[in-house]
Amino acid sequence: MGAPQNACPMRLFLVAVLASTLAGCSKGDELKSAALKVQVHYEGFRPGCVTLTVTDQAEVSQHVTKDVNVSAGAPPGTLSVAVFRQAGWSNDVKLLAQAHEQSCEGARVAIAEATASLAKDGITPVELLLAATDGDGDGYVVSSEGGTDCNDRDETVGGPKPWYADDDGDGYGNGLLPPRVVACEGPALTASRTGDCNDRDPSVHPGQAEFRCDGKDDNCDDVKDESFDVGGNCFNASQCPGANVCGNDGRVVCNSTVTPTAWYVDEDGDGKAGAVEGQTCGTVPSGKPTVSTDCDESTVYVANGLPEVCDRLDNNCVGGVDEGSTCATLTWRENLLVGGDVVWNAIALHGTQGAWFAGNDLLNYATASPAGLKSFRCTGDWKAAWTSSTGRVYLAGANGQLTTRAPTDPQGTDCAVVVANGNTSTLYGIVGLEQPAGSEPVLYAVASNGSIVRWRSPDAPTVVTQVPANLRAIDGVGTPDTLMAAGFVTVGSQSTIRVFRSNADGSAWQEEPFSPPIEGSLRAVDVVNSRLAFVAGDNGQVLQNYRGMWSALPQASSLGTRLNVLDVQGLAQGKVYVAAGQGGVYFYGGITWDAVHPGLNALRSLDSTSPTNIGVAGDHGTVVYWRP
Structure with missing residues (x-):
């Protein structure tokens, strides 16, 4: 029932104001003459909130409730509340104290009840005890007593928390979605932290500095690229003024619209x-x-x-x-049956008109003089030839044999043959280095068993190293560090190319890396200068090395048939001649392969002293010149 007009309502006050409240109603108001001093004790935990409900025992529909937030501090503790008479209520009341974790909306973890009477004037004490277990003192009660502590032995672990969808697994949940669950432990692909602004990229999340310049917000602070001074003034590597922009690699770059001045070297x-x-x-x-x-x-x-x-x-x-x-x-000038119907394995030019030809038990020297062709007795199956600046020829061939001849040597005396100790395999390539020009050259020859032979006449040749390859050609210009040897390795029926380069003194050789390995068999190499070289071989394979970088040229072919390249001669970057086993000389000038000299006889060797002095030799005594 309601209170009479001007009556003081049932009131719950903190005990600190109890004395003044007893005098708070009008004079003669008997409702103020009696009060309960309710002391709510708590032990074993500190509640976040205590709710005290006072109910009229005669009419339980009449009740009043007071929420009291509990100040910080370790338990035990006491809350004091005053309860006064209420008009229309009986003098007998029931008191119910309820303790909650963390806040008044938290889990109820303890209750205490008592009855009391306001029939007697003055202050009547009432004691209530709230007890619960918070073993680690983190403000959460053990779950067995109705609390929500996820681990009551670890003060760093509190109660259940929200878990957010974390599809990219970076430890931060999607900031655009509500929690998936509230629990002590989250399910797979969830995180207790939220705020992820891109849940499809694990590198993007809060709690980090902006780590890449990409026009995106990488740390979810609603600011893009704040660490990179985008738009700020800068100077690029060429000292040109510009503005900072994001580069393709995520780093800031200086973008300048000013054209720098280039300078050149020879x-x-x-x-x-x-x-x-x-x-x-x-x-x-x-x-x-x-x-x-x-x-x-x-x-x-x-x-x-x-x-x-x-x-x-x-x-x-x-x-x-x-x-x-x-x-x-x-046109290219072709001569047939030079020296007879023979196979010339090698040609080596000398000057503008001289040329050596070598084959099986064959060695000829030709000039433009009326003397014509000179034939030398030189027993051996010669596979390769090189001519010094003095016109002397050096030969390499089967059984590891080496020899040398000068144009003025007696023609009827057989060649003096030398063999390097430890190598009797066929030598397929030879080159000489003159330092300086006109001095006694140092010769390098390569064998099918991978041996690399060094020879400086009249000293005996020596094997300087052996590499794991079937070597077929070698070339270099001036110094040993330009030397390059080419060949292949065959496993079963599959061959892959091999190229080796020398160190500064020709004693150590390093294999060139090709990734992935390139199928094929190399037969020829031409070192144009210290920055440019070509290698070539079966199935029209031609590769160029310019400034240390390898690149493949289009496969040499004629009328749809890939050529078996037996020798190669480079002119410049992207410009090269090849001699074909099917016959003919072909030139690549940067677009297509052209047959500059068609032919039917296999051409095995190609040499030049300049782009206007080129010689080719092959089967059936075929010799072809380009001497415009």
Whole structure:
């Protein structure tokens, strides 16, 4: 029932205001004359909130409730509450104290009840005890007593917490979705932390610095690329002013619209600079030209101001090949039955007119003089030849044999043959290094068993090393560090190419890495200069190495048939001749392979002293020259 007009309602106050409250109603108000001093004790835990409910025992529908938040502090503790008479209530009341974890909305973990009477004037004490177990003192009660502590032996582990979808497994849940569950432990692909702004990328989540410049928010703070000063002023590597932008690799780069000035150097030794050494928006290094005067630094036969000659090169850098000349009417000159119906395995040119030819028990020397062809007695199956600047020829062949002849030697005296101790396998390639030109050369030859032989006449040849390959060719220019040997390795019916390069003194050889391995068999190598080389072999395979980088040229072919390349001669980067086992000389100028000299007889050896002095030799005494 309701309270009479002007009556004080049933009131619950903290005991600190009890004395003043007893005098708070109008004079003569008998409701103020009696009060309960309720002391709620708690032990074993500290509740977050205590709810005290007072109920009229005569009319249980009449009750009043007071929530009291408990201050921090270790248990035990006491809360004091005053309860006064209520108009329309009986003097007998029931008191119920309920303890909650953490807050008034938390789990109820303890209750205490008592009855009391307000019939007697004055203050009547009432004691209530709330007991529960919080073993680790973290504010959560053990679960067996109605609490929610997930581990009551670990104060760092509290009650259940929300778990959010974490599809990318980075430990942060999707910040756009509500919790998947509230529990002590989350299911798979959930996280107790939230705020992930891209739950499909495990590298993107809160709690980290912005780690890549990509126009995206990588740490979910609603700011993109804040660590990278995007848009800020900068200077690039060429000292050109610009603005910071995000690069493709996630790092900040300086983007400049200012064109730097390039400077050039001469790499091929022709006196003209055409290779970019650097560029700057600042001061160009002293003495460095800023205008290119060489359009191809891979050959000394191309530079601004050179005369155009018939060599399939743009000698003068005007953008054309062999322009303004009669080159189109010139042809390769073929001679048959040179020395008879024989097989020439090797040709080695000397000067502008001289040439050595070698084969099985065959060695001839030809010049343009009326004396014609000179035949030398030289027993042996000779596979390769090299000529020094003095015109002396050096031969390598079967059974590891080596020999040498000069054009002025007696023709009827047999060659003196030497063999390196430890190698009797066939030598398929030979090259000499003259330091300086005209001095006694150091010869290097390669064998089918992988042996690499060094020889400086009149000393005996020696095997400097043996590599795991069937070597078929070797070449170099000037110094040992330019030497390159080529061949193959066969396992079962499958062959893969092998290329080896020398160290500075020719004593140690390192295999060139090809990844993945390249199928095929190499038969030839030509080192044009220290920066450019070509290797070639079966099935039209031709590879170029320029400035240390390998690249494959289109496979050499004729009318859809891949050529078996037996020798190769490079002119410049992307420009190369090959001699074909099917017959003919073919040239690649950067687009397609062209038959510059068709033929039916196998051509086995190709040599040149310049792009306008090229010789080829092969079966049936075939010898072909390009000497425009």
